[in-house]
Amino acid sequence: MGNVLAFHDLTLGYERHPAVHHLTGEVPDGALLAVCGPNGAGKSTLLKGIAGALTPLAGNIDGSLSSHETAYLPQAAEIDRSFPIDVYDLVAMGLWRRTGLFGGVGRADRARIEAAIAAVGLEGFENRIIGTLSGGQMQRTLFARLLLQDARLLLLDEPFNALDAGTITDLIGLVERWNGEGRTVVAVLHDLELVRAHFPQTLLLARSPVAWGATREVLSTANLAVARRMCEAWDEEAPACAPERAA
Numbered sequence: 616m617g618n619v620l621a622f623h624d625l626t627l628g629y630e631r632h633p634a635v636h637h638l639t640g641e642v643p644d645g646a647l648l649a650v651c652g653p654n655g656a657g658k659s660t661l662l663k664g665i666a667g668a669l670t671p672l673a674g675n676i677d678g679s680l681s682s683h684e685t686a687y688l689p690q691a692a693e694i695d696r697s698f699p700i701d702v703y704d705l706v707a708m709g710l711w712r713r714t715g716l717f718g719g720v721g722r723a724d725r726a727r728i729e730a731a732i733a734a735v736g737l738e739g740f741e742n743r744i745i746g747t748l749s750g751g752q753m754q755r756t757l758f759a760r761l762l763l764q765d766a767r768l769l770l771l772d773e774p775f776n777a778l779d780a781g782t783i784t785d786l787i788g789l790v791e792r793w794n795g796e797g798r799t800v801v802a803v804l805h806d807l808e809l810v811r812a813h814f815p816q817t818l819l820l821a822r823s824p825v826a827w828g829a830t831r832e833v834l835s836t837a838n839l840a841v842a843r844r845m846c847e848a849w850d851e852e853a854p855a856c857a858p859e860r861a862a
C-alpha cells in the first residue's frame with residue numbers, strides 16, 4: 616500500500632508567518648486520519664495546503680493524486696450561503712468534474728443526484744434555497760455533493776461542528792462508508808471522544824507536530840498538555856524559520 620500524501624519538513628503560513636511548522640510524515644492510501652489540536656494550531660492551514668490553496672513557505676507536500684481526485688470541505692463559516700442556489704443544484708455540482716460546467720445532466724446523472732440527496736436524508740428539500748437551511752441540513756447537502764464527487768482523498772474541516780447527535784451519527788456513517796470503499800479521509804476534529812471512537816490514526820498539531828500515530832497513544836493526557844503549552848507559547852509574529860519556542 617502506497618502513500619497518498621507525504622510531508623517533507625513542511626512549513627505553511629501567511630505573509631511569511633508560519634502557521635504549520637516542520638511537519639514530516641506520510642498518510643497511507645486508505646487512512647482514516649484525524650487532525651486535532653488547540654484553536655490556532657494550524658489544522659485548517661494544513662488542510663488548505665493539502666488542497667493546494669496555499670503554497671508551502673518551506674518544505675513540500677508530495678501527493679500521489681490529482682486535484683480531480685481530491686475533495687475539500689471547508690469549515691461551515693467559510694461557505695457563502697447567500698448564493699441563490701437550491702439543494703438539488705448544489706449537490707449536482709459534485710458532478711461538474713465529470714460533466715463540465717455546461718455539460719448536460721442526463722437521466723443517469725439525475726438518478727445519482729437523487730440517490731445522493733436520499734442518502735443524506737434530504738428528500739423533499741431539493742428545491743430549498745440553501746440560505747434557508749439549518750446548519751445540519753446544509754452540512755447534509757454538502758455531504759451529498761461529496762458523495763457525487765467520488766474523490767479518492769477527502770479533506771474535511773470540522774465536518775461535525777455544531778451538529779446534533781443524530782446528524783453526526785448519519786454523517787460519520789458516510790465517512791466510514793467512504794473509508795470502507797478504500798478512500799482516504801483526513802478530518803479536522805475537536806471532539807476527542809468522537810475521534811477515539813471512529814478514527815484509528817491521529818495527528819496532534821500545535822503549529823509543530825506533537826504526535827502522530829495510533830489515536831489512543833497520540834491523545835494521551837501528557838500529549839494534550841504539551842499541545843496546549845506549545846500553542847500558548849507561540850509567537851504570532853515569528854519569521855518563517857525561527858527556532859522552536861515550544862516547551
Ligand SMILES: Nc1ncnc2c1ncn2[C@@H]1O[C@H](COP(=O)(O)OP(=O)(O)OP(=O)(O)O)[C@@H](O)[C@H]1O
Pocket residue numbers: 629634652653654655656657658659660661851
Ligand atoms: N488567512 C489568514 N491570514 C493570516 N493568518 C491566518 C489566516 N488564516 C489563519 N491564520 C492564522 O494561522 C494560524 C493557524 O490558523 P488555523 O485556522 O490553521 O488554525 P486551526 O487549528 O484550524 O484553528 P481552529 O481550531 O480555531 O479552527 C492562526 O494564528 C491564524 O490566526
